[in-house]
Amino acid sequence: MRIIFVMDQRIDRGSIQSISNYMRAGDELGHEFALYGLPDPRFPTIRFSRDVSAFDYVVFLIESSRRWMSGLRMPRLFAEVPRHRRAIVDADGMYNQVIASNNYDRNHSSEYIRAEWVAHYRVVADKIFQPTFTPREPDVRKLLFYGYNPAQQIAPESSPAKAHDILHVGHNWWRWRQISGELLPAIESVRSDLGKIAFIGSWWDTIPAGAAELGVEAAFGFDAEWLRRLRIQIEPAVRYTEVIAAMSTGRINIMTQRPLFRELRILTSKYFEIFSADTTPLVMLDPDHAEMVYGPAGRELALCNGIGAKLVDVLSQPKKFREIVEEVRVHLLKHHTYRNRVQELVAALED
Amino acid sequence: MKLLIVSRYDRSARAINTIIKYVRVGKALGHEVALFSDQIGDMPDVPTSRDPKAFDYVMFVVYETPDFPDLPYLAHLLDGMPRERRIIVDCTGRFNETIEVEHDFNHLDKLENHLGWEWIDGFSAVAETILQPTPTPLRADARGFLFHGFDPGAIERHYDSAEEAARSWSGKIDNSKQYGLVYVGNNWQRWSQMRSLLKAIEPIKQSVEPICLTGWAWDHRPAWAAELGIQGIDTDLAMLQQMGVELKGNISFDQVIPFISQGKFCPVIHRPLFNQLGIVTNRTFETFCSDTVPLLMLPVQMIESIYGPAARILAVGENVAGHIQDVLSRPALYWDAILKTRAYLADQHSFQRRFQELSAILAK
Numbered sequence: 176m177r178i179i180f181v182m183d184q185r186i187d188r189g190s191i192q193s194i195s196n197y198m199r200a201g202d203e204l205g206h207e208f209a210l211y212g213l214p215d216p217r218f219p220t221i222r223f224s225r226d227v228s229a230f231d232y233v234v235f236l237i238e239s240s241r242r243w244m245s246g247l248r249m250p251r252l253f254a255e256v257p258r259h260r261r262a263i264v265d266a267d268g269m270y271n272q273v274i275a276s277n278n279y280d281r282n283h284s285s286e287y288i289r290a291e292w293v294a295h296y297r298v299v300a301d302k303i304f305q306p307t308f309t310p311r312e313p314d315v316r317k318l319l320f321y322g323y324n325p326a327q328q329i330a331p332e333s334s335p336a337k338a339h340d341i342l343h344v345g346h347n348w349w350r351w352r353q354i355s356g357e358l359l360p361a362i363e364s365v366r367s368d369l370g371k372i373a374f375i376g377s378w379w380d381t382i383p384a385g386a387a388e389l390g391v392e393a394a395f396g397f398d399a400e401w402l403r404r405l406r407i408q409i410e411p412a413v414r415y416t417e418v419i420a421a422m423s424t425g426r427i428n429i430m431t432q433r434p435l436f437r438e439l440r441i442l443t444s445k446y447f448e449i450f451s452a453d454t455t456p457l458v459m460l461d462p463d464h465a466e467m468v469y470g471p472a473g474r475e476l477a478l479c480n481g482i483g484a485k486l487v488d489v490l491s492q493p494k495k496f497r498e499i500v501e502e503v504r505v506h507l508l509k510h511h512t513y514r515n516r517v518q519e520l521v522a523a524l525e526d
Numbered sequence: 527m528k529l530l531i532v533s534r535y536d537r538s539a540r541a542i543n544t545i546i547k548y549v550r551v552g553k554a555l556g557h558e559v560a561l562f563s564d565q566i567g568d569m570p571d572v573p574t575s576r577d578p579k580a581f582d583y584v585m586f587v588v589y590e591t592p593d594f595p596d597l598p599y600l601a602h603l604l605d606g607m608p609r610e611r612r613i614i615v616d617c618t619g620r621f622n623e624t625i626e627v628e629h630d631f632n633h634l635d636k637l638e639n640h641l642g643w644e645w646i647d648g649f650s651a652v653a654e655t656i657l658q659p660t661p662t663p664l665r666a667d668a669r670g671f672l673f674h675g676f677d678p679g680a681i682e683r684h685y686d687s688a689e690e691a692a693r694s695w696s697g698k699i700d701n702s703k704q705y706g707l708v709y710v711g712n713n714w715q716r717w718s719q720m721r722s723l724l725k726a727i728e729p730i731k732q733s734v735e736p737i738c739l740t741g742w743a744w745d746h747r748p749a750w751a752a753e754l755g756i757q758g759i760d761t762d763l764a765m766l767q768q769m770g771v772e773l774k775g776n777i778s779f780d781q782v783i784p785f786i787s788q789g790k791f792c793p794v795i796h797r798p799l800f801n802q803l804g805i806v807t808n809r810t811f812e813t814f815c816s817d818t819v820p821l822l823m824l825p826v827q828m829i830e831s832i833y834g835p836a837a838r839i840l841a842v843g844e845n846v847a848g849h850i851q852d853v854l855s856r857p858a859l860y861w862d863a864i865l866k867t868r869a870y871l872a873d874q875h876s877f878q879r880r881f882q883e884l885s886a887i888l889a890k
Contacts, residue, residue: 183639212641213641213643225643225647242639243639244597245591245592245594245639245640246591246592246593246594246595246596246597246600247591247594247640247644247645247648247649248640248644248648249597249600250594250600250604250648250651250652251647251648251650251651253601253604253651254604254609254651255651291596294597294598295596295597295598297598298597298598298601299597384749384750384753385749385750
């Protein structure tokens with residue numbers, strides 16, 4: 176099957192890592208994947224094509240904005256590919272009722288905006304997939320979409336030196352409440368037992384221009400003084416090609432998720448790429464969800480209670496946690512490789 | 527002809543004046559022209575429709591990507607009107623290879639998230655006929671159609687002779703002009719030319735005071751422009767304050783002619799990109815409806831081809847201060863040129879003429 180993705184690709188965020196993996200795994204399985212556009216040296220692992228009519232299906236990967244699906248871009252896609260050969264991966268759960276997690280994070284600011292999204296989706300595609308085990312809308316199909324690529328795994332002997340005890344790789348987008356309410360107090364309580372800590376990503380020390388105009392200033396909350404007091408370094412975002420190596424400079428990598436995603440149990444690239452890094456991943460998920468994704472060993476890596484003590488415990492028992500991580504990797508290899516994901520996508524499109 | 531116009535309608539930006547002229551002049555000529563929209567609250571007398579099937583042609587008037595409607599409306603348009611009866615008026619030269627002129631450009635990925643090829647592909651997918659408001663399109667598959675026009679019925683004040691106009695303009699009949707020089711337009715790719723103009727008139731400032739700039743972003747450089755490093759939206763508030771320039775925000779399209787008429791002089795400035803491509807704008811024509819002396823700061827070739835031979839004398843040239851002083855000392859000479867140019871514009875560039883040209887293009 177020939178499948179072309181259409182998305183708003185960015186080098187240091189979003190789902191570009193998974194698109195790269197679909198291309199590699201697709202080649203192995205005899206399916207051809209490409210990304211809509213012209214070859215771009217910023218994306219060295221991505222195969223691009225503009226020839227949409229040469230593909231069997233167009234898959235739109237939509238996150239929290241649809242401005243990129245402009246009236247300039249869409250007509251050509253509509254003209255060349257009929258709706259029954261177009262599908263949407265609704266990566267951020269926009270095709271749902273209005274959900275406001277703890278009156279903080281939300282998918283839509285109003286019912287009116289939600290209705291616009293729904294109308295948009297219905298025009299764009301026949302099939303809507305969401306990367307969650309439990310879609311809520313009856314016309315949405317489960318498609319986990321993101322996966323694990325064992326070939327990306329960095330072995331301890333080839334791993335970069337450990338520069339940090341704790342790393343958090345991700346952008347500050349609706350994460351501050353979890354970070355400030357759970358993680359930072361825990362770090363504060365055991366700070367003297369921890370070495371270097373860094374947050375890698377955007378908006379931990381600045382709010383992007385236009386956030387207030389768009390009414391999303393709350394998504395970028397931070398407290399620079401608190402971070403400074405805790406000696407947490409802020410480092411710029413890294414390219415998708417370097418993210419696993421960057422994670423491997425930390426003994427522990429902490430994965431957080433925006434509340435909306437936790438509520439909808441939406442998977443992301445990071446769920447899996449963090450296990451390709453030479454590190455001990457600790458995921459701020461409830462243990463049941465961690466087990467659902469990572470298998471029974473995943474419960475041990477869920478960071479939800481006694482966070483400070485857990486951080487110290489992981490640093491003091493590296494062998495024990497390395498074994499737990501290996502157990503999770505075995506589970507991922509069995510259930511969540513991109514070979515699995517390619518087959519699932521092909522089946523879902525053909526269904 | 528039943529014509530449905532598709533664009534983003536803003537009372538103080540882009541082609542709203544021209545679009546409304548198409549509605550009104552079209553009706554007078556027996557055409558039916560409506561805007562693709564729900565009823566527009568602040569323009570209740572303008573006909574609107576969401577039903578492309580009720581029209582012969584759909585005309586997209588495009589400056590930016592948001593001028594295409596959002597889904598699902600766009601899909602309704604594409605489904606309801608075949609491509610060969612869809613037209614795009616490409617007001618800013620998007621349907622070209624990427625062009626940079628000084629700090630101006632027709633495509634900028636970092637600002638609009640669309641590369642040059644997408645403008646070509648996108649326009650071609652939407653419409654069979656791409657029109658550009660220039661006499662000289664660069665691409666073989668684009669056609670020249672000036673789109674904007676001159677409405678003699680909108681002239682603020684009619685004169686029987688240049689002498690009468692000069693007496694009135696000089697304040698010898700009444701002294702109603704509030705400003706020496708006004709400009710109406712948003713500060714997008716115009717600052718370098720405006721700065722040059724202001725610098726040039728600084729030595730004779732007392733002759734053209736007070737000065738007023740009206741439009742968006744003359745008083746500040748937006749944060750996003752600084753963040754993206756876009757130079758075409760610069761300003762110098764200290765310089766403007768030092769020269770005593772009054773700054774006003776946007777004004778509605780139906781206030782432009784009366785407002786410009788409050789100034790003795792009004793520059794006609796086009797973006798550097800437009801100067802290179804020969805693109806005209808609404809203001810190219812509308813300024814001649816105002817009771818003012820236009821200062822034509824355009825390429826000489828464009829002045830002659832658009833305004834006719836009489837307008838040559840209205841070209842500012844290198845010696846801006848000298849030109850203004852000459853107008854002040856011999857106003858009848860310049861008003862003679864203005865009145866002749868108005869007549870030329872009425873003959874060559876009326877909206878009636880535009881409709882004839884458009885009909886001829888569509889008939890082919």
